[in-house]
Structures are given as C-alpha cells and as structure tokens.
Amino acid sequence: MYVTLSAENRPVPELPQPARSVRHAPLTRLGTGQHLYREGDPVERLYQVVSGVVRLTRMLEDGRRQVIAFGYPGDIIGFPADGCHHTDCDALVDTTLRSYRRAALDHGDGDPELHLALLQAALREISAMQDHVMMLGQKSAAERVASFLNVVTRKYGADLGPCRQIELPMCRNDIADFLGLTTETVSRAFTSLRKAGVIALDGAQTITVLEPDTLEELALGSD
Amino acid sequence: MYVTLSAENRPVPELPQPARSVRHAPLTRLGTGQHLYREGDPVERLYQVVSGVVRLTRMLEDGRRQVIAFGYPGDIIGFPADGCHHTDCDALVDTTLRSYRRAALDHGDGDPELHLALLQAALREISAMQDHVMMLGQKSAAERVASFLNVVTRKYGADLGPCRQIELPMCRNDIADFLGLTTETVSRAFTSLRKAGVIALDGAQTITVLEPDTLEELALGSD
DNA sequence: CGACTCCTTGAGCAGCTTCAATCGATGTGG
DNA sequence: CCACATCGATTGAAGCTGCTCAAGGAGTCG
Numbered sequence: 001m002y003v004t005l006s007a008e009n010r011p012v013p014e015l016p017q018p019a020r021s022v023r024h025a026p027l028t029r030l031g032t033g034q035h036l037y038r039e040g041d042p043v044e045r046l047y048q049v050v051s052g053v054v055r056l057t058r059m060l061e062d063g064r065r066q067v068i069a070f071g072y073p074g075d076i077i078g079f080p081a082d083g084c085h086h087t088d089c090d091a092l093v094d095t096t097l098r099s100y101r102r103a104a105l106d107h108g109d110g111d112p113e114l115h116l117a118l119l120q121a122a123l124r125e126i127s128a129m130q131d132h133v134m135m136l137g138q139k140s141a142a143e144r145v146a147s148f149l150n151v152v153t154r155k156y157g158a159d160l161g162p163c164r165q166i167e168l169p170m171c172r173n174d175i176a177d178f179l180g181l182t183t184e185t186v187s188r189a190f191t192s193l194r195k196a197g198v199i200a201l202d203g204a205q206t207i208t209v210l211e212p213d214t215l216e217e218l219a220l221g222s223d
Numbered sequence: 224m225y226v227t228l229s230a231e232n233r234p235v236p237e238l239p240q241p242a243r244s245v246r247h248a249p250l251t252r253l254g255t256g257q258h259l260y261r262e263g264d265p266v267e268r269l270y271q272v273v274s275g276v277v278r279l280t281r282m283l284e285d286g287r288r289q290v291i292a293f294g295y296p297g298d299i300i301g302f303p304a305d306g307c308h309h310t311d312c313d314a315l316v317d318t319t320l321r322s323y324r325r326a327a328l329d330h331g332d333g334d335p336e337l338h339l340a341l342l343q344a345a346l347r348e349i350s351a352m353q354d355h356v357m358m359l360g361q362k363s364a365a366e367r368v369a370s371f372l373n374v375v376t377r378k379y380g381a382d383l384g385p386c387r388q389i390e391l392p393m394c395r396n397d398i399a400d401f402l403g404l405t406t407e408t409v410s411r412a413f414t415s416l417r418k419a420g421v422i423a424l425d426g427a428q429t430i431t432v433l434e435p436d437t438l439e440e441l442a443l444g445s446d
Numbered sequence: 447c448g449a450c451t452c453c454t455t456g457a458g459c460a461g462c463t464t465c466a467a468t469c470g471a472t473g474t475g476g
Numbered sequence: 477c478c479a480c481a482t483c484g485a486t487t488g489a490a491g492c493t494g495c496t497c498a499a500g501g502a503g504t505c506g
Binding site for chain 1: 470
C-alpha cells in the first residue's frame with residue numbers, strides 16, 4: 001500500500017488489465033510470515049499482489065526497521081535497482097501473487113502491453129515514495145496516523161454508507177515503523193481519534209471511520 | 224542528489240553513456256531560481272542534469288515544504304506519474320540539462336539503449352526514495368545531517384587526500400526541508416560536527432570533511 | 447555604508463519517546 | 477470449563493530531542 005498524501009486526487013489504481021500473456025503468468029502463494037525475497041537478493045521476477053497483503057521493510061545495522069510499504073492487491077512489487085532487491089518482503093496474511101519475468105520490465109519480453117503496465121507501476125511507485133517522504137518529513141504524529149487511516153480505508157475499506165470499515169492486517173508496530181513513530185504514539189493517536197468520535201475500534205484490527213471527512217482534514221493538517 | 228543510506232555500497236553513478244541518438248538531445252539552460260516545471264504540469268520531456276544543481280520540492284496546502292531531492296549532474300529528473308509532474312523543479316545555480324522526449328521512456332522511441340537507460344534511472348530513483356524514507360523515518364537529526372554530508376561529499380566532493388571538500392549550492396533551509404528538520408537544528412548539527420573536528424567550515428557553503436570515516440560512522444548511527 | 451539575507455546561538459517549550467505497568471484477547475493444559 | 481500463560485495494545489509518567497521564538501553575527505550587494 002502506498003499511503004499517499006494525495007490519495008484523494010487519484011482514482012483507486014485498479015488492477016492493470018492483464019495483458020494477453022499475463023494469463024500464463026504463474027501464481028505464487030505465501031503463507032503468513034513467509035518471505036518472498038530479502039534485501040540483496042537478485043531480482044528474477046516482479047510480483048503483483050493478487051490477494052492478501054505483504055510488507056516491504058528495510059533494516060539498519062542496529063536493528064532499526066522501516067516499513068517502506070504495504071503491498072495490497074493490485075500493487076506491483078519487487079522492482080530491481082542495480083539488479084537486486086533493496087527491501088525484504090514478507091506476507092502479513094496468506095497471500096497470492098502473480099509473477100512476471102524481470103525481462104518483461106527490462107525490454108518487454110515480447111509483450112509491449114505488459115512492459116508498459118510495469119513501467120507505469122514503477123513510475124507510480126516513485127511518486128508514492130515521494131508522498132511518503134513528504135509525510136515523514138513534514139507531518140506530525142497525529143497527521144501521519146490520520147493519513148494512514150484515511151488512505152487505507154478509502155482505497156481498501158468497505159463502504160458502509162456514511163462510514164468506511166476495514167480490517168487491518170498489520171499490527172501497531174508495523175504501522176509505527178511505517179510512519180516513523182513508536183507503537184505507543186500510534187496507539188495514542190488511535191485512542192485520540194476514537195475519543196473524538198472520528199473512528200471506532202472493534203478489537204485492535206477492525207477500524208470503522210465514522211467521519212471520513214474529518215479524518216481527511218486531520219490527514220491534510222488543515223488547522 | 225539522492226542522499227542514500229547505502230551510498231557507500233555503490234559506485235558513483237556515472238553519466239549514463241549517451242546513446243547514439245542522445246547527441247541530438249537538445250540542451251536546456253536554467254538560470255538560478257528559474258523553474259523547469261511545476262507540480263501538476265504535464266510531462267513532455269525528461270531531463271538529465273549536465274551541469275549545475277536543481278531542487279525538487281513539494282508543498283502542502285499550509286505552506287510546509289519538503290525537498291524531495293537535489294538533482295546533480297548525471298541525475299535524471301522529471302519522471303511522470305499518471306502523466307504529470309508531482310514536484311516543482313527549480314535551479315539552485317545556473318544549470319544545463321539535456322532533455323529527452325517522454326516517448327523515449329514510454330516505448331523507446333526508436334532508441335532501445337536510451338529507453339533502458341531511462342528505465343534504470345527510474346528504478347534507481349525508487350531505491351533512492353526508499354533510502355530517503357528510511358532516513359526520515361528512523362534517523363536522528365545528527366544522523367540525518369551526517370548522512371547528507373557524507374553522501375554529498377563522497378559523490379560530488381573534491382578529493383583532498385585524507386579530506387574531502389565541497390561547495391554546497393543549497394542553503395541551510397533547503398537542507399532542513401530535505402532532512403525533515405528546521406534550519407536551526409541543521410545549523411546546530413553543523414556546529415557540533417565542526418566542534419568535534421569532523422568537518423571544517425569556510426563560510427557557510429564550503430565544507431571540508433576532515434574525518435570522512437567518522438562522518439560515515441555518525442551517518443550510519445553506529446554508537 | 448547600510449540594508450538585506452542567511453547563518454548561528456540561546457532559552458524555553460512541546461511533542462514524541464522511553465520505560466513501565468495494566469488491560470484484553472487468544473490459546474493451552476489441567 | 478476454567479485457570480493461566482502469552483502476546484499485542486493501551487495507558488501513564490518522566491525525560492529528551494528537536495522546535496519555536498528571539499536576538500545577534502556574518503557575508504553580500506546596492
């Protein structure tokens with residue numbers, strides 16, 4: 001998932017139309033917690049999440065971890081830089097992925113349609129990462145949490161009339177590492193939103209956004 | 224410039240070999256402060272910085288600004304996402320750029336060599352943005368400033384035997400907005416490095432790294 | 447020389463983290 | 477079926493990092 005600041009400006013990116021050859025693209029299954037690849041691995045294939053959710057992470061030597069992105073259905077992951085992966089990728093829940101040969105990105109591999117779709121995905125990823133940079137560099141803890149919930153519920157949540165609901169597959173710690181915060185700060189922000197009546201919590205994972213517009217305002221940091 | 228955490232692992236990205244057709248790529252000149260494009264503009268061309276330095280920025284409604292990257296010679300800038308620019312780009316000093324038609328990225332435009340070079344640049348940019356995310360999400364102010372100086376001096380500085388020297392074209396405020404800090408905090412970090420004997424300052428813009436290895440350790444956050 | 451801009455430095459404060467304890471849900475064994 | 481262990485989430489209290497506000501210094505340009 002690429003939690004962007006400008007999610008509201010763009011349509012939900014639908015699954016790129018499977019190109020003709022895509023029907024032949026093999027599926028990969030990943031159990032909860034299983035790794036798809038690790039930082040430093042050579043890139044042989046790209047993947048599109050079909051179902052489930054994956055987590056892309058990077059580590060520092062001393063153990064600090066950054067969650068770079070969450071991969072939701074439709075997202076393309078595994079772009080190489082200098083031929084190898086620069087994140088770890090593992091599954092938050094049982095996940096199915098469609099895999100493509102790296103050559104499909106590099107030179108089309110006989111399928112210009114797929115080639116273009118992968119290229120577009122890479123370009124969108126640049127923009128998504130820039131959104132993330134903007135968020136981490138400029139936004140407060142409350143704004144980051146609101147941004148995260150705003151995007152994830154709008155893109156992947158269920159429409160309940162005035163409300164939106166979603167089941168979060170990641171724990172507070174994952175959200176914290178995604179937002180550059182601590183678990184405690186994320187938790188406090190959730191509580192604060194709940195007490196303000198903007199969201200409701202049913203257990204820790206199920207979020208109902210009672211006031212989507214308020215949430216969006218908070219996300220944008222309008223005072 | 225894409226100040227990465229892992230700059231030391233990679234060779235300085237040389238100017239991609241000008242493909243045959245590149246000789247015909249037109250040059251653009253940009254005076255100090257001039258804009259090359261703005262957020263929302265449709266992308267017609269991509270650019271490679273030939274000389275000078277540009278600044279890529281994004282704004283929030285309330286005026287908060289994030290410097291996404293500094294574009295140094297060799298860097299490719301202007302990648303489209305959904306057909307338009309998602310940053311502003313302006314010149315920190317007089318700058319020359321080589322421009323390419325967007326079609327060269329999209330489908331090669333009759334030059335597969337150039338097509339591949341642009342694609343590789345886009346993929347490296349994803350990785351660079353991830354480095355930036357890691358830095359903003361996990362590193363302290365001192366580590367960020369050390370990372371910035373470490374990368375910029377190693378990639379673009381002059382080799383003075385044991386030392387490295389560089390003239391910074393950007394002001395403290397630009398660095399602050401790049402690192403997600405305030406001008407004051409950046410200034411204090413510079414002073415602290417100077418007092419520790421790691422760097423020397425000759426005026427505000429000229430930095431000499433007296434102890435490159437110490438600087439790198441500080442950048443990586445090894446305690 | 448004076449005006450302007452940018453950089454530096456200081457003091458106080460706020461926001462987020464750290465450390466620690468409790469709560470709550472889930473699962474296991476008696 | 478219930479007691480208990482475990483793990484993640486929440487809450488509280490205290491501390492530190494980085495921000496805000498303010499003043500002074502340094503370099504630049506008319």
